[in-house]
Amino acid sequence: MKKVILFTIITLFIAACSSPKEQYLIKYYQGEFDELGAPSGYLNTKGDTIIPIGKYYYCYTDTIKTMGMVIENKTGKILAIDQNGTELYEVYRFDNGPDELESGLFRIVKNGKIGYADATGKIIIEPQFDCAYPFKGEFAKVADSCETVQEGEHSFWGSERWYQISKDGKPTGK
Structure with a gap:
């Protein structure tokens, strides 16, 4: 019985350590409220700035797993972006x-x-x-x-x- 428990614990430990962490971007903003026009940007799960505050007029999406939406500064167009900040197309x-x-x-x-x-x-x-x-x-x-x-x-x-x-x-x- 001890071998079964030990085997289960080791298997769970290996699975937890070997599975890749999900990568996504998290919105951050300046000010008390997240409202249209509030300066915002995106950080990755490590806390690194991927999209700095001010690059876009506004960031709609709070968590980007595959795609998010932002408002472009100059034209006001709504753009879809990926996790790397690559602009995909206009929404x-x-x-x-x-x-x-x-x-x-x-x-x-x-x-x-x-x-x-x-x-x-x-x-x-x-x-x-x-x-x-x-x-x-x-x-x-x-x-x-x-x-x-x-x-x-x-x-x-x-x-x-x-x-x-x-x-x-x-x-x-x-």
């Missing part, structure tokens, strides 16, 4: 913030076109649509050509050629 702006994850995807922008990425930051559907709504379940409503129609202080997208796509980016025929 679609919705209601004054980054597009929300819906059905596992959020919208991204490149050269004025809209596409979709997942929560890890991987681009799932390359930007190719002039207008694209969030996914609802397995489908999203998109258009290759559309215009923004102003109605008072609100606006909406108008197109005569809306169609639905599935999560592989292909038209569904619906």
Whole structure:
């Protein structure tokens, strides 16, 4: 019985020592509150500064495991960044913030076109649509050509050629 207990303890010790620590970035900020515009940056798990305060206007994501969102200083664009601080792409702006994850995807922008990425930051559907709504379940409503129609202080997208796509980016025929 003692051998079994000793073997179990040694096995657990080896497993604990040999498993790599999860690497991620943690947001830090100056001031009493973390609010839009509060100077912020990111540290790694060792406490090293990876993204210094002031590099971005604001850091949305509190913990970056694979991808986070920040506001660029000069243009005000919302960008996706990885753990190394590499800028991946522009995130679609919705209601004054980054597009929300819906059905596992959020919208991204490149050269004025809209596409979709997942929560890890991987681009799932390359930007190719002039207008694209969030996914609802397995489908999203998109258009290759559309215009923004102003109605008072609100606006909406108008197109005569809306169609639905599935999560592989292909038209569904619906």
